[in-house]
Amino acid sequence: MTDNKPRLILVNSAIFALTFLTALIAVPLYGLWQGYQSEALWVALLFWAWSGLSITAGYHRLWSHKAYSTHPVVQWVLAIGGAMAMQNSILHWASDHRRHHKHVDDNERDPYSAGRGFWYSHIGWMLREYQQVTPDIYNNVRDLQKNPIVMNQHNHYGKWVFATNIALPAFIGWLTGDILGMLLLAGVLRLVLVHHGTFFINSLAHIWGSQPYSDKHSSRDNGFIALATFGEGYHNFHHTFEYDYRNGIRWWHFDPTKWLIRGLAKLGLAKDLRRVPTERIESARLAMQLQSSQRLLAEHHSASEWLAKLEEEYERLLAELQRYYGEKQRQLKLHKHELDRSTRARLNELRQTFQQQKRQWQALRAQLHAQVA
Structure with a gap:
């Protein structure tokens, strides 16, 4: 052999x-x-x-x-x-x-x-x-x-x-x-x-x-x-x-x-410390949460009703995430004298709205998981 x-x-x-x-x-x-x-x-x-x-x-x-x-x-x-x-x-x-x-x-x-x-x-x-071991083994580390x-x-x-x-x-x-x-x-x-x-x-x-x-x-x-x-x-x-x-x-x-x-x-x-934008990290985490809940519902008798609620809440959350982080990025580019009280208040309001929507999303998922379990 x-x-x-x-x-x-x-x-x-x-x-x-x-x-x-x-x-x-x-x-x-x-x-x-x-x-x-x-x-x-x-x-x-x-x-x-x-x-x-x-x-x-x-x-x-x-x-x-x-x-x-x-x-x-x-x-x-x-x-x-x-x-x-x-x-x-x-x-x-x-x-x-x-x-x-x-x-x-x-x-x-x-x-x-x-x-x-x-x-x-x-x-x-x-x-x-x-x-x-070939002559081109280090082609990917030419830098x-x-x-x-x-x-x-x-x-x-x-x-x-x-x-x-x-x-x-x-x-x-x-x-x-x-x-x-x-x-x-x-x-x-x-x-x-x-x-x-x-x-x-x-x-x-x-x-x-x-x-x-x-x-x-x-x-x-x-x-x-x-x-x-x-x-x-x-x-x-x-x-x-x-x-x-x-x-x-x-x-x-x-x-x-x-x-x-x-x-x-x-x-x-x-x-030159490289960091991934926070909104990309948040988006990836939320997408995985959605996917996890969708899998849980795959064989559930009331899946269509729950899926509609879940996807609707997810889209709202994504919209608020994009609004908040979009405004945050915009304000980061402003000079200090342009950051007045109303500008900061707007960012704080968007942050609170995003956090509230996030809590609603988590509550819906918790309810869903408890229902299916």
């Missing part, structure tokens, strides 16, 4: 297996027998944040999606931290990720399609030669090939990986008097946590959670995943509005990557 599976990538398989087993077995055993210095714990925490945020704020939102721009010094910090995360070079990672967004859930063209199962999208796609920082990291990636994952923690361990303990915590355990945190976005965030903005792709919003991934868990929002520098848009959403980018902007180290 012939095995048709692509050839195993031995280097990747060995790295993932050895680091995981070392984190699972050697890290706790060394802790029991020898114990860890507090310095090793703090350095591990620092390196975890540095390497993790370098993927989310750097590889992902800066270079893959160009959701903002930043100073070269910040780019160097993120490029070095990205090498520490050991998830391939910026150029290769961004190329894969742009293909993922362009062909999401396409089992043939999406590099880590969730349609091929949890294991494949989580780690399996990196263990075998599923992708053919990044003009960036000297990106290309330096790409061309010297192996050196940076060795320097950040072995040499640097070993040197700090030498300074603190425990090289092995530092390598185990700040090197291996930290690396495994960052690896699987990122991998959960490709796997778990496509199968577990809600779809408040779109069901045209498998991505999900999940606050629990956001806690382990520096805010990347609001994945349905991200796939629907991929160029927004935010993933968590509410004040209570845990999105340290967004906070870091905002902080850099306040310090003058980042600019």
